Amino acid sequence: MISLKNVSKSYANHEVLKDINIEVEEGEFVCIIGYSGTGKTSLMNLISGLAKPDTGEVLLDGKPVTGPGPDRALVFQNYSLLPWLTVKENIALAVNQLYPQWSKEERAAHVDKHVAMVKLSHAGDKFPRELSGGMRQRVSVARALSMDSKVLLLDEPLSALDALTRATLQDDISSIWQRERKTVIWITNDPDEALLLADRVIPLLPTSPATLGKSLLVPIERPRDRKAVNHDPVFKSLRSELINLLLESKAKQRVSISRKLVLPDILPEDLRMRRSRPWISDRGPRRRNEQKQETIELVP
Ligand SMILES: Nc1ncnc2c1ncn2[C@@H]1O[C@H](COP(=O)(O)OP(=O)(O)OP(=O)(O)O)[C@@H](O)[C@H]1O
Numbered sequence: 001m002i003s004l005k006n007v008s009k010s011y012a013n014h015e016v017l018k019d020i021n022i023e024v025e026e027g028e029f030v031c032i033i034g035y036s037g038t039g040k041t042s043l044m045n046l047i048s049g050l051a052k053p054d055t056g057e058v059l060l061d062g063k064p065v066t067g068p069g070p071d072r073a074l075v076f077q078n079y080s081l082l083p084w085l086t087v088k089e090n091i092a093l094a095v096n097q098l099y100p101q102w103s104k105e106e107r108a109a110h111v112d113k114h115v116a117m118v119k120l121s122h123a124g125d126k127f128p129r130e131l132s133g134g135m136r137q138r139v140s141v142a143r144a145l146s147m148d149s150k151v152l153l154l155d156e157p158l159s160a161l162d163a164l165t166r167a168t169l170q171d172d173i174s175s176i177w178q179r180e181r182k183t184v185i186w187i188t189n190d191p192d193e194a195l196l197l198a199d200r201v202i203p204l205l206p207t208s209p210a211t212l213g214k215s216l217l218v219p220i221e222r223p224r225d226r227k228a229v230n231h232d233p234v235f236k237s238l239r240s241e242l243i244n245l246l247l248e249s250k251a252k253q254r255v256s257i258s259r260k261l262v263l264p265d266i267l268p269e270d271l272r273m274r275r276s277r278p279w280i281s282d283r284g285p286r287r288r289n290e291q292k293q294e295t296i297e298l299v300p
């Protein structure tokens with residue numbers, strides 16, 4: 001189980017995350033959803049151990065997370081494959097490191113199994129440059145799964161893909177998850193993706209600093225059919241609740257600073273007078289304090 005207790009994170013003097021509390025159960029699929037720039041990646045870095053919280057603690061099975069480890073496999077948005085290695089070699093790199101005690105044949109079979117799991121058996125000997133974005137992300141997912149980690153952490157894994165490829169990958173990853181039942185924390189900015197995939201969706205509210213909002217349980221049976229859920233009243237009501245939570249929090253956060261600007265103590269020359277009353281010689285700039293004092297209120 002993963003727990004974050006009263007976690008906060010700042011960069012220089014900028015506090016990005018505050019009062020973050022999460023408990024993720026073993027085998028649970030949790031999506032964290034938030035606007036861009038809210039602190040989703042910062043949160044993922046804390047869970048993966050790539051960054052340390054300023055306050056609070058991150059625990060895995062009750063033990064503090066002190067750095068990255070093979071018990072938490074990561075998938076990033078940008079595939080992060082080694083371009084000079086083939087699909088199988090990219091996956092083998094992780095497998096060879098984690099299972100040096102296995103025979104060469106055992107490791108090759110493990111790699112092949114995971115290449116097949118993401119439907120890439122036909123492309124096992126291709127290089128990343130020969131693959132589409134969707135295929136590259138399948139390799140990243142296969143590499144993460146091949147590590148047999150307890151936990152899979154995915155940071156906007158499908159955001160760089162077109163909508164159709166994204167939909168296919170969502171369905172494929174969802175059916176892999178139903179077989180494997182790993183603990184998954186998936187970061188997204190797409191409410192439909194979150195509700196289609198997760199057991200539970202947690203909004204990261206764009207307050208300043210950001211904090212987690214109320215968890216929404218998704219009691220929709222699996223396998224979930226993406227066309228059918230669009231007509232499911234539970235799905236529709238969860239979607240509007242989730243969107244409202246995010247929109248309301250954004251609206252509250254909108255700064256209501258009202259600043260008073262005092263204009264400079266000078267009035268510009270009125271050029272219209274030059275044409276309409278050319279006999280007036282005193283047309284030049286005049287001091288504002290000789291006129292009525294004005295202030296302008298700016299409300300952004
Ligand atoms: N290493 C860093 N140093 C300083 N500021 C940072 C650092 N990493 C992130 N930030 C700032 O923290 C805030 C949150 O960034 P973060 O990348 O966590 O957000 P995000 O929700 O993942 O955004 P996106 O969806 O656009 O990737 C931003 O204001 C960002 O500029």
